[in-house]
Amino acid sequence: MVEPYKDLIELAIPAKAQYVGVVRLTVSGIANRMGFHYDDIEDMKLALAEACTNAVDHAYSGQEGQIAVSFFIFEDRLAIRVSDEGNSFDISSVKQRSGPIDKDLPLTSMRERGLGLHLMETLMDRVEINGGRGVIVTMTKFIHRDEVEQDVDSPEKTKSHG
Template identity: 75%
Template sequence: MDQVKDVIELTIPAKAQYVGVVRLTVSGIASRLGFHYDDIEDIKLAVAEACTNVVDHAYKEVECAGGINVHFRIFEDRLEIVVKDEGRSFDIRAVKERSGPIENHLPFTSIRERGLGLHLMETLMDQVDIHGGNGVVVTLTKFMQRDEVERNVDSPAKTESHR
């Protein structure tokens, strides 16, 4: 089993105005790791959706909003982002069952409540794991896309040296 190379931890209040901080952080980390632009945009969107779900749902019945803990776990071949809250949990199977196909006649807010965010995260990331209990833990995984051909295999320098 491969080991975590580094872990970066971030805790923000569960308020909409701080979700951008998580987006900026994951963008910087993914860029530093060498992810392609499109992958970085996908990761930012998925992480923002996970955090927005916490803001919108986790602490709804609590007078004072709690926090969102985000752990960025860096591996040799992937980035894992763990988004945790200690708010209200939910039944993941029920959300998946009602998400179904998107119906154009429904208002956007209704579509979001039917699990569009979950579908979006699963589409953008390579792996999504969600666990409930005391709050919710969402783990989003994006693998590094390695080039299929080894670098410099057919570079002019190597080709000329074999002539």
């Protein structure tokens, strides 16, 4: 059984680069309200911008189109779905083509070789990509509250027995 989400926020933007910033601001506001740490919010903004930029650059090949961004709010995580109805792609061939990152290559060359996908997978806890009619990228980030163990610095643990 799939766990129901608490809230759903949906956004539809034109597949144009100038609207990617709107999506970044939206995820920042949602994640901040949910209690994510600053670094996790920055990671989500970058991963989401990559997913949207991929849709802008590849989905519609210069034609008009829309990108749908859905934010599924759960108690312990935020799942973000970016979907378009443009050109699909073969995820396994992109991964195979990307290979190891070569720091001597220009950034534009690395982007064409799947750097955006690598970034999304590195910055998010879970990334799923489905093709077919368009592309659907679903990225999930879990809220990590109080990662420091309780009682680590308590006097009882640090007291020397002598």
